[in-house]
Amino acid sequence: AQKVTQAQTEISVVEKEDVTLDCVYETRDTTYYLFWYKQPPSGELVFLIRRNSFDEQNEISGRYSWNFQKSTSSFNFTITASQVVDSAVYFCALSEPYNQGGKLIFGQGTELSVKP
Amino acid sequence: DGGITQSPKYLFRKEGQNVTLSCEQNLNHDAMYWYRQDPGQGLRLIYYSQIVNDFQKGDIAEGYSVSREKKESFPLTVTSAQKNPTAFYLCASTREAGVVYEQYFGPGTRLTVT
Numbered sequence: 242a243q244k245v246t247q248a249q250t251e252i253s254v255v256e257k258e259d260v261t262l263d264c265v266y267e268t269r270d271t272t273y274y275l276f277w278y279k280q281p282p283s284g285e286l287v288f289l290i291r292r293n294s295f296d297e298q299n300e301i302s303g304r305y306s307w308n309f310q311k312s313t314s315s316f317n318f319t320i321t322a323s324q325v326v327d328s329a330v331y332f333c334a335l336s337e338p339y340n341q342g343g344k345l346i347f348g349q350g351t352e353l354s355v356k357p
Numbered sequence: 358d359g360g361i362t363q364s365p366k367y368l369f370r371k372e373g374q375n376v377t378l379s380c381e382q383n384l385n386h387d388a389m390y391w392y393r394q395d396p397g398q399g400l401r402l403i404y405y406s407q408i409v410n411d412f413q414k415g416d417i418a419e420g421y422s423v424s425r426e427k428k429e430s431f432p433l434t435v436t437s438a439q440k441n442p443t444a445f446y447l448c449a450s451t452r453e454a455g456v457v458y459e460q461y462f463g464p465g466t467r468l469t470v471t
Binding site: 245250273274276278283284285286287288291332336337338339342343344345347348349350 | 388397413449459
């Protein structure tokens with residue numbers, strides 16, 4: 242069965258610290274996609290990144306970076322020099338194959354609190 | 358601006374009443390999804406639809422019903438059969454092109470049933 246585990250329920254850091262959010266997934270599919278979403282207090286999920294299983298290159302977008310390692314089934318997310326506005330719940334998600342509906346399986350989420 | 362609209366943001370109902378949550382998108386996306394989120398938990402899929410007039414059950418479909426009569430609309434009805442309906446409901450949509458693309462989410466509806 243497919244599964245996403247975000248072992249860190251809550252993380253608290255002080256502004257300007259770097260922080261890494263862990264994501265471990267399980268799947269038997271060879272083609273799949275991984276995602277990260279941000280959920281601020283308003284509740285709406287904001288898409289951050291989509292990565293397919295054949296592309297293991299790390300990605301950087303401003304202060305955000307992602308480390309995808311198939312060997313350990315992990316897709317970790319790092320925020321460099323965190324800011325108060327980064328405070329939110331972050332979800333990692335794994336897709337089912339397109340021909341099965343392309344549904345997303347979400348982890349439980351990690352609540353990040355960045356204190357000034 | 359393109360996006361997904363969910364209304365209302367907050368909804369209160371008495372136990373035993375059916376209630377319909379609306380979801381409209383103007384992104385021209387083919388697929389639409391309904392998720393439920395309980396406090397401190399991830400999202401769980403209720404129903405999804407990849408094409409008009411067709412929809413599939415997700416992991417927790419019992420007590421819910423949907424329709425997809427138009428591409429841009431995917432309303433969710435929470436029936437009196439749903440034992441714990443109080444939750445945050447999120448609608449999402451995505452384009453379909455043979456691969457899995459990111460889903461875009463609406464602002465959500467917080468339903469409270471007393």
